[in-house]
Amino acid sequence: MISLATAECFTHGKIGITIHKAASGYEDFEYKYLFTNEDLERVRKVRVLCSMFVPSLYAIKTLLNINLPEPDYQYRYAKAYSEKNDLIVAERVANALKNKLNVDIAVGTTAGVGRGAICIVTNKNKYLFTTDIYANLITFENIKERQKNGIEKGIKKILEILKEEF
Numbered sequence: 692m693i694s695l696a697t698a699e700c701f702t703h704g705k706i707g708i709t710i711h712k713a714a715s716g717y718e719d720f721e722y723k724y725l726f727t728n729e730d731l732e733r734v735r736k737v738r739v740l741c742s743m744f745v746p747s748l749y750a751i752k753t754l755l756n757i758n759l760p761e762p763d764y765q766y767r768y769a770k771a772y773s774e775k776n777d778l779i780v781a782e783r784v785a786n787a788l789k790n791k792l793n794v795d796i797a798v799g800t801t802a803g804v805g806r807g808a809i810c811i812v813t814n815k816n817k818y819l820f821t822t823d824i825y826a827n828l829i830t831f832e833n834i835k836e837r838q839k840n841g842i843e844k845g846i847k848k849i850l851e852i853l854k855e856e857f
């Protein structure tokens with residue numbers, strides 16, 4: 692079995708939940724259109740240990756025992772970074788989650804102002820990328836579009852990783 696865990700912010704845990712549903716054989720689930728029949732067979736070898744929606748800086752620091760930069764923007768209780776710092780934070784979160792749970796695949800996502808960031812760390816590689824959509828958490832500009840794009844890109848990358856690495 693291939694183990695996977697996610698600590699997601701702007702993607703609201705939906706990358707992990709989608710992989711879990713596909714791996715568990717759910718007949719109908721959001722984002723099923725991203726999976727070919729071959730992907731569905733391959734993903735059945737995945738065991739999702741956790742899929743967390745973790746928007747708060749305090750929760751990330753406490754759960755994963757890591758230090759993160761101070762947020763670039765004040766936004767209620769959640770962390771809000773520039774795109775540059777989103778890339779740093781997503782990578783730190785994915786690495787910490789991988790080390791904490793000793794999973795084969797760890798995913799960290801975060802997005803404040805910019806395109807956001809997704810980091811996927813495997814036993815062999817690190818994949819760090821942004822969405823294709825600029826959004827602003829402070830003004831709510833394009834946040835739903837960025838979220839959907841991030842979920843889709845994250846799932847597609849995991850499916851590529853499963854095909855290439857496992």
